[in-house]
Amino acid sequence: MHGYTGKTLIIDLSSGKVTEKEMGTQSYFEYIGGLGINSKILLAEVDPSVDPLGEQNVLIFGVGPLVGTLACTANRTDVTAKSPLTGLLGTTNSGYTWGPELKFCGYDHLVVKGKSQSPVYVFIDNGEVTVLDATHLWGRDSWDTIRTIKNELRDKEISVACIGVGGEKLVKFAAxxxxxxxxxxxxxxxxxxxxxxLKAVALRGRKDVTVSDPDGFLESLHEMRERIMSHPTYNPWRQFGSMLAVDIYYALGVLTGYNQKEPLGEDFIESMGRENLLKYKKKSIGCTACPICCAHWVEIEEGPYKGLKLKGIEITSTMDFGARCGIRNLAAIAKATELFQKYGIDCSTAAGSIALATELFQEGIITGKDTDGLELKWGDEPLIFELLRKIAHREGFGDLLAEGPVEMVRRIGKGSQEYLAQNRGLETNSRDPRTRWDVWSFGFLINARGGDHLRVQSPAENLRESAPEGEYFYELSPPEKVVARIDIFHDWKQEIFDFERNTVSIPHMAAWCQDLMNIVNSLGICIRPPVLHSLGPTIYSRLLTTLTGIEFSPEDVRKAGERITNIQRVFNFKAGEKREDMKYGPKFYNMPIKGRRLDKDKVDEVLDEYFRVRNWDPKTALPTAEKLRELNLGKLGSNLAS
Structure with missing residues (x-):
């Protein structure tokens, strides 16, 4: 088999049994790999009603067919399980070397089942699996854990995935x-x-990834690289990385702060805008096989964080702790990055819990009696860092914050739910749907993993202007010449774009984007704009065909993305998510920003139209039997009917 290893490794920690399972060509054709196969395995192996922290949940690591090749940015791994935070399909993506190393060990997927009686870590050495005692690692932070494992195995180049104290303490948003x-x-x-x-999974592999048609694959790789490097976003992304977008979104007036309570002022952009990054950035760094190198090696040379050196200062942490929590110092963002990485907790939900608690404290809904005597204030760096520590260790007030905002307000009561800025259990970034309604904003409602911003991104954004206030079905289009270069099928372009009105149909584009993001995460490549905006199903089909020898047409690739969307929705339905649960947090409907709040009836109308585009039932948000048969998922229809 070319491109794929054809093998899934299954480790049952309860029994200690280690097995391999062959994956057939048809599964790869229908789901591509990575996220797609992960979603297929999850639906087959896990009863969606199980306790996410029980033995019956499984943890699935998956890499796509391009991972381990010379394809640009082909280093990504998706990890999938039922989420303890949202109760829905949980999935998360990361790059660097771990994914390629799994492929070099001889596996496309790793499935972890059951529960060990005591702490362990797994070492996969070129296909040989050893389960080792990790009692001495339990309680250590992630950086110390990684260093210790590398020393024990006497190899500094080993790739390690691990948890920190946050994972050990079952913080609901542990990373x-x-x-x-x-x-x-x-x-x-x-x-x-x-x-x-399970404390860690360490990998060392030396196996090859073979190619069916080397000349054809190399030709497609050259085209892929040329498209990425010639895209207008390429050079700015090399310099600023994701921080490029901070200034763009601020200029559009779409950013809100302080738990999305009010618009951000000039103090934010003056202290947190992209030019401030250059005070600390020493060089660009990149993941395996990436020509963009959008990450930053930063060094803090003065002030309270002097001596700190790490890869950090990205838009996500800047929005989370800067916009949401009120920090106005990029050096402090770097310090926050060090802490949440060592503790092993997700920066977005950690910041969401802290920001919600701060707003509730300032509104008088909670007091010092609830917060261990701490006075919660916006932008208080030592306080925020202390709360991160309390969260990770589930100490005192941190035990409540460790549950995440949705559970926090359920326990607090007293009207606190009105301050929720979460959508279906997850935070958005600080790009507020009340201030700019577009495909991204709508995507918070349909993202299978909950309401964040990373799984429904448009390759055709107009970042110069926004649609008129009160318009929900359309956003403004980029110029026609820009759209002409985007790899969207002609029949889809006819439905999405109206160049006479200069508009984009949000329901149609959202469906296209959601499927496209599934494709990208199943191939194992990155979603940065130079990739997302320059590539599409046409070149992906050529890459897959020449790499694997399996004949993929562009429509086959698109349909795989759609198939993944459908099985993810089925999983979430079985996990208990109903049509009426697909809504924004109360704050977005009830508390205005610049005089604007979301109109729930209009939002629901767009959602119903999206369901019609997908051939889903608007009453249940489920695929129709006809749609499931079209996608070769007819058996799922029978199960849903019963």
Whole structure:
């Protein structure tokens, strides 16, 4: 088999049994790999009603067919399980070297079942699996854990995925750390790993990835690289990385802060804008096989954080702790990054819990009696860092924050639920749907893992202007010449774009984007704009065909993305998510920003149209029997009917 190893490794920690399972060509054709196969395995192996922190949940690591090849940015791994934070499909993506190393060990997927009686870590050495005692690692932070494992195994180049104290303590939004500076952050899968008493998975591989048509694949790789490097976003992303977007979104007036309570002022952009990054950035760094190198090696040379050196200062942490929590110092963002990486907790939900608590404190809903005597204030760096420590260790008030905002307000009561800025259990970034309604904003409602911003991204954004206030079905289109270069099928472009009105149909584009993001995460490549905006199903089909020898048409690739969307929705339905649960947090409907709040009836109308585009039942948000048969998922229809 080319491109794929054809093997899934299954480790049952309860029994100690280690097995391999062959994956057939048809499964790869229908789900591509990575996220797609992960979703298929999850639906087959896990009863969606199980306790996410119980032995019956499984933890699935998956890499796509391009991972381990020379394809640009082909280094990504998706990790999937039922989420302890949302109760829905949990999945999270990260890059660097761990994914390629899994492929070099001879596996496309790793499935971890059951629970060890005592702490262990797994070492996979070129296909040979050893389960080792980790009692001495339990209680250590992630950086110390990684250093210790590398020393024990006498190999500094080993790739390590591990949990910190947050995962051990079952913090509902615990992350799995990917080496020192990466993470599978969202949806709390570090807690799933901790619930299994699994401290780490270390990899060392030397196997080859073979190619069916080397000349054809190399030709497609050249085209892929040329498209990425010639895209207008390429050079700015090399310089500023994700921080490029901070200034863009601020200029659009779409950012809100302080638990999304009010618009951000000039103090934010003056202290947190992209130019401030250059005070600390020493060089660009990149993941395996990436020509963009959008990450930053930063060094803090003065002030209270002097001496701190790490890969850090990204838009996510800047929005989470800067916009949401009120910090106005990028050096402090770097310090926050060090802490949440060592503790092994997701920065977005950690910041969401802290921001919610701060707003509730200032509104008088909670008091010092609730907060261990702490006075919660916006932008208080030592306080925020102390709360991160309390969260990770579930100490005092931190035990409540460790449950995440949705559970926090359930326990607090007293009208606190009105301050929720979460959507279906997850935070958005600080790009507020009240201030700019577009495909991304709508995507918070349909993202299978909950309401964050990373799984429904448009390759055709107009970042110069927003649609008129009160318009929900359309956003403004980029110029026609820009759209002409985007790999969207002609019939879809006809439905999405109206160049006479200069508009984009949000329901149609959202469906296209959601499927496209599934494809990208199943191939194992990155979603940065130079990739997302320059590539599409046409070149992906050529890459897959020449790599694997399996004949993929562009439509086959698109349909695989759609199939993944459908099985993810079925999983969430079985996990208990109903149509009426697909809504924004109360704050977005009830508390205005710049005089604007979301109109629930209009939002629901767009959602119903999206369901019609997908051939789903608007009453249940489920695929129709006809749609499931079209996608070769007819058996799922029978199960849903029963």
């Amino acid at each position: 799995i750390e990917n080496g020192f500076y990466g993470a599978w952050g969202r949806t709390g899968l570090g807690a799933v790993m901790g619930s299994k008493n």
